Amino acid sequence: MSVGPSYDVVVVGGGPAGLAAATEAATSGLAVALVDERPTLGGQIFKQPGPGFRVADAAALGKDFRRGRALIEAAERSGATVLLRTAVVSMRGTSLVLVEDERESTAVSARHVILAPGAHDRPVAFPGWTLPGVITAGGAQTLVKTQCVLPGKRVVFAGSGPLALAFPAQLVGYGVDVTVVLDAGPSPGRRAVIRLLGAARGNTDLLRAAAGYRLGLLRARVPLRYRRIVVRAEGDGRVEQVVHAAVDAAWRPVVGTEETVAADTLCLGYGFFPSTELLRLAGCAFSYDEDLGGPTVVRDDWLRTSAPSVSAAGDGTGVAGSHVAIDEGRLAALGALLELDAIAPDAAGEQARPILRRLRRREAFRRALRPLHAVGAGIYELATPETTVCRCEGLTRERIEEAVSTTADVNVVKILTRAGMGLCQGRNCQRQIAAMIERRHRLALPDLPVSTPRAPVRPVPIAAVADGTIGDTGLFTLDD
Amino acid sequence: MPVGGWLPLATLTAPLPASTDVVIVGGGLAGCSLAYYLAQHGIETVLLERGELNREASGTNAGSFHFQIALHQLTAMETHNIKDRLLTEVRLHAEAAEVWSMLERELDGPLDIHTTGGLMVAETAEELQLLRDKLLIEEEAGLDMQLLTGRELRDFAPYLAEDLLGASYCAQEGHANPSLAAPLFALRAVDAGAVVRTNAEVTGLAIDPDGGTGRFIVRTAAGTVRASRLVNAAGAWAAALAGQLGLQLPIRAEGLHLNVTEPREHVLGPMVQHIGRRLTLKQSETGTFIIGGGWPARPESAPARYSTIWESLAGNTAIAMRVVPLLADVRIVRTWSGVMAFTNDLQPMVGESARVPGYHSLMATTGFTLSPLMARLLAESMATGRTTLPPTYDVDRAGGHPIPT
Numbered sequence: 102m103s104v105g106p107s108y109d110v111v112v113v114g115g116g117p118a119g120l121a122a123a124t125e126a127a128t129s130g131l132a133v134a135l136v137d138e139r140p141t142l143g144g145q146i147f148k149q150p151g152p153g154f155r156v157a158d159a160a161a162l163g164k165d166f167r168r169g170r171a172l173i174e175a176a177e178r179s180g181a182t183v184l185l186r187t188a189v190v191s192m193r194g195t196s197l198v199l200v201e202d203e204r205e206s207t208a209v210s211a212r213h214v215i216l217a218p219g220a221h222d223r224p225v226a227f228p229g230w231t232l233p234g235v236i237t238a239g240g241a242q243t244l245v246k247t248q249c250v251l252p253g254k255r256v257v258f259a260g261s262g263p264l265a266l267a268f269p270a271q272l273v274g275y276g277v278d279v280t281v282v283l284d285a286g287p288s289p290g291r292r293a294v295i296r297l298l299g300a301a302r303g304n305t306d307l308l309r310a311a312a313g314y315r316l317g318l319l320r321a322r323v324p325l326r327y328r329r330i331v332v333r334a335e336g337d338g339r340v341e342q343v344v345h346a347a348v349d350a351a352w353r354p355v356v357g358t359e360e361t362v363a364a365d366t367l368c369l370g371y372g373f374f375p376s377t378e379l380l381r382l383a384g385c386a387f388s389y390d391e392d393l394g395g396p397t398v399v400r401d402d403w404l405r406t407s408a409p410s411v412s413a414a415g416d417g418t419g420v421a422g423s424h425v426a427i428d429e430g431r432l433a434a435l436g437a438l439l440e441l442d443a444i445a446p447d448a449a450g451e452q453a454r455p456i457l458r459r460l461r462r463r464e465a466f467r468r469a470l471r472p473l474h475a476v477g478a479g480i481y482e483l484a485t486p487e488t489t490v491c492r493c494e495g496l497t498r499e500r501i502e503e504a505v506s507t508t509a510d511v512n513v514v515k516i517l518t519r520a521g522m523g524l525c526q527g528r529n530c531q532r533q534i535a536a537m538i539e540r541r542h543r544l545a546l547p548d549l550p551v552s553t554p555r556a557p558v559r560p561v562p563i564a565a566v567a568d569g570t571i572g573d574t575g576l577f578t579l580d581d
Numbered sequence: 582m583p584v585g586g587w588l589p590l591a592t593l594t595a596p597l598p599a600s601t602d603v604v605i606v607g608g609g610l611a612g613c614s615l616a617y618y619l620a621q622h623g624i625e626t627v628l629l630e631r632g633e634l635n636r637e638a639s640g641t642n643a644g645s646f647h648f649q650i651a652l653h654q655l656t657a658m659e660t661h662n663i664k665d666r667l668l669t670e671v672r673l674h675a676e677a678a679e680v681w682s683m684l685e686r687e688l689d690g691p692l693d694i695h696t697t698g699g700l701m702v703a704e705t706a707e708e709l710q711l712l713r714d715k716l717l718i719e720e721e722a723g724l725d726m727q728l729l730t731g732r733e734l735r736d737f738a739p740y741l742a743e744d745l746l747g748a749s750y751c752a753q754e755g756h757a758n759p760s761l762a763a764p765l766f767a768l769r770a771v772d773a774g775a776v777v778r779t780n781a782e783v784t785g786l787a788i789d790p791d792g793g794t795g796r797f798i799v800r801t802a803a804g805t806v807r808a809s810r811l812v813n814a815a816g817a818w819a820a821a822l823a824g825q826l827g828l829q830l831p832i833r834a835e836g837l838h839l840n841v842t843e844p845r846e847h848v849l850g851p852m853v854q855h856i857g858r859r860l861t862l863k864q865s866e867t868g869t870f871i872i873g874g875g876w877p878a879r880p881e882s883a884p885a886r887y888s889t890i891w892e893s894l895a896g897n898t899a900i901a902m903r904v905v906p907l908l909a910d911v912r913i914v915r916t917w918s919g920v921m922a923f924t925n926d927l928q929p930m931v932g933e934s935a936r937v938p939g940y941h942s943l944m945a946t947t948g949f950t951l952s953p954l955m956a957r958l959l960a961e962s963m964a965t966g967r968t969t970l971p972p973t974y975d976v977d978r979a980g981g982h983p984i985p986t
Binding site for chain 2: 465572
């Protein structure tokens, strides 16, 4: 492990929040590093074409693409050191271990760290969810945006929240035959529309976008069905058909409402989970909000966490979308500047004011939207006893339930079954297991312990991290 | 991993009896196996566990059977009467090998025991000589040993780095599944009549001098129980527990760091250790490589678990890759920590205190390997009054202080 430079600010994550934070901090003259594990900046939403691809007509790729390009170019011009293909695998205080290209590890230190780790798809286990042809919205988006590969020919989209409109509309735009869109939430009735319009100030862009997506689906004659959920994916070796059913308010399937539709691809978009591994490793305090994706890091007005000199911004702190992420990134950078005496308090307050106003309006809009896509508990009950829940270790719901019957501690379940010990490091099964514990022991989720955070937060080859110069630590020495 | 060794929650949370013959404090492998052996002797036993069974060192160690003389025993040797003491220890190792080999049958359940054999490698001429010296003691004590060098080593273990000078091989070494052992003992203890109670942290410990058969008063989060005999099987927390009786034990807690990789095709048969450096390496049945060997974890204040340390990962994996080069491109997926108990002289502390009659200690260093044997020997001595435990395991040895009564 080599010892790298020390920076004023290290920003982790090259999505909208990280880009905005790094730009803000670097243009103020600080030494800033912006770290991202992917080969290009942009994060998930502004994901750029992969190596070897060239954009011939940027205008054709739409407004969001141009918005992303502008953010990326601003960060590149800002003077920040951009470290791509670089994963942060460990963190203690404001010291980080970086691994570049799975080859080399470097220790870097910072005076302040801004974590903008983003989010990943909410995993949902139901019979057939591990069949080839079942793909998450994020996975499908990566295929399309980086490799120009469409996920399939006949696609069923199932999900909830804003994504359930936006993503199928995008797929239709790419020329995919979207057979049906299933939204687990309720159809926006008159009351919801009134509520949304009441919170429209500062959010007309989002309303317009939603209307556009809806129109796109209507034009392509894609049926949009509310209060329906996927209960099974079926097929011989891959998805051939999808079974869906009506759900009640808690997203529990209603008996006798099943329908079957032929498809080669099932795309799932039940929202996102914040990627909290680094925040947990840093020792940050958490609260809980299921609609923001579960565990949400506690922050002050300048987005500083409870860990000294560690701030957090964007979807990794609670999923609220790219507009909020950009503003949060700026705000977190202002907070860092303030802490490092790189800006006068008055000036910081002045610059923060419009950001805070926008964030308040987005928050009001999100609250108005909440009844439409609040996640129902039924989403975590779709697995049958035989359904694989932990796919890394090949564990069925039955096996895990057996362990859950003897303990309410997720760490003990892990030891008893190996659930969560595999390559995904628990990202796929942890929430499902928490729901089992919640039901079995009648506990409220915020009280459930999460599994202990551990480095490395990404799997990393031994050759990249092994260090023969580290001496014998002499644990077993004799006391005199 | 086969399922079925777990006690139902209703059993683990049943009300405590008001009195019993023996109270065991600590639901790790030591406590659970002792509860089983005591119950086999027909002794009335209550086991109290602060949290959940098998949650600390017993469930977080790597499950290896260490029968060969290890680096830490050699380190400790230099100030002691080396050979005699080692011979006693290794004889117990051989006996422990015997106990483990019968255990699945005795407990009528799976422990995932795999007798893979174990290699201990040498890099330098001095280390190779050390292997030769210790081999004589190990053979005399009854272990099935072999020294492999040159071509013979290459043929036997082609995955080892070619420039290693030699390795001692112990055919009895191997591993069991640490997540199964203590819970299965607990299940069989309950079958035989013991009471096993979790979430029963000991909040107060006192001796009633007029208490007769109920002289130990054990107050717990789940109620109070009186016992005529008390066994401290609290592992890393044994000193704190003894402190409640005014006893000072020379036991300290050390956090250990472990690494595990993604699964790969099965290439490594035996466990691999190093005579001069801190390495224990094996490939599990699922194909993952488990890499440890005594690297530290960082203490944290409860309830947080000890942190793993990046430098431990980097240093430990460097030795692993030095010894088994094919590990270079295998990815580390996780690290974890466990808290183990050590005495200052690295010897177990097992038996009854002469100063506080009725107070017993059950603390085996190299705890996973030795706990079932130690528990069996202690149960025998508690049942019969005759002890076969070595005098070096004395509970009252240096560092302890009399309790004020």
